[in-house]
Amino acid sequence: MTEELQAAYDTLLAAFGSQHWWPAESADEMIIGALLTQNTNWKNVEKALAGLRRQGSLSLAAIAELETETLAELIRPSGYFRQKAQRLRLLARSVLDAGGLPKLAEKPTPELRRWLLKLKGIGPETADSILLYAFERPVFVIDAYTLRIGSRHDWFAPATDYAAAQTFFTRHLPGDSALYNEFHALLVRVGKEFCRPKKPDCARCPLYSLYREPGPGRSTSRKSDV
Ligand code: SF4
Incomplete structure (x- = not known):
């Protein structure tokens, strides 16, 4: 499985290049962007970030000083802006x-993760x-794209949860934040462009050479490998 994951990574990197x-x-x-991107697309986040930038408020220190209502108006394009303003503040x-x-950044990764998860909305x-992206810790990010691609490629079962999918990647890949950074970004790209929830465009997808179509005699999952 380690070889298959490495092959998927190499194939995507060759097809798309670095996602930066x-x-x-x-x-x-x-x-700020990581919180704003919840339940919306990146174009809307960019508009909200641009609004904050125009006001000179694109920093945690500046946001901490803003009134919640003012912040909500600035980030309105990101949707759920009142809730996000409270959480961002x-x-x-x-x-x-x-x-x-x-x-x-002095905290060990498990402690820092626990600290973040205690905050409302994180x-x-x-x-x-x-x-991964702000503290450069070797933590593999799981999202809906990753779960969909991983289950379709039989890396893990369709109902695999966040923690189990994350364990799967960290078990089969070296603990390298640069690798996790790029791999996650590449999976998001292939998920957006090809591996749609309905009618995935396998024929044009770079990962097609690594895809085995479901069929008689093929197991639908590799549960024990997670
Ligand atoms: S080959 Fe098909 S199943 Fe695999 S990632 Fe591409 S679109 Fe999804």
């Missing part, structure tokens, strides 16, 4: 209260995105 994630100019911007204040990002995917 996360698309942010600073750790602050990355963390809480996150910004919590980071500052903890001594800032450099102080948080679930495993957002916490792991922050750990």
Whole structure:
């Protein structure tokens, strides 16, 4: 399985090239974007980030000082803007209260992950995105694209949950944050462009050479491998 995953990574990298994630100019911007991208697409997040940038508020320190209503208006394009404003402000204040990002970066990864997950509105995917892309920790981010591609390729069962899918990748790949960074970004790309929920475009997909169509005699999952 390690070879199959490596082959998938190599194939995607050859097809798409490096994705240069996360698309942010600073750790602050990355963390803000990770929260804003919940339940919306990246185009809407870009509009919200541009609004914050125009106001000189694209930093955790600036966000911590904003009124919630003002922040909500600035991030309105990202959707769920009132809820996100509350959560973003809480996150910004919590980071500052903890001594800032450099102080948080002193924490071991499991402790830092627990700290993030205690914050309202930060679930495993957002916490792991922050750990990987802002703190460069070797934490594999799982999302709906990854779960769909992984189950279709029989890497794990269709109903595999977040934690089990993450264990699958970390068990079969070296603990390398640069590799996890690129692989996650490549899986998102193939998920968006080819591996759609309905009617996946396998014939044009770079991963087709590694795909075995379901059929008689082929097991539908490799549950024991997770
Ligand atoms: S579109 Fe087909 S070949 Fe591509 S990742 Fe999805 S299942 Fe695999």
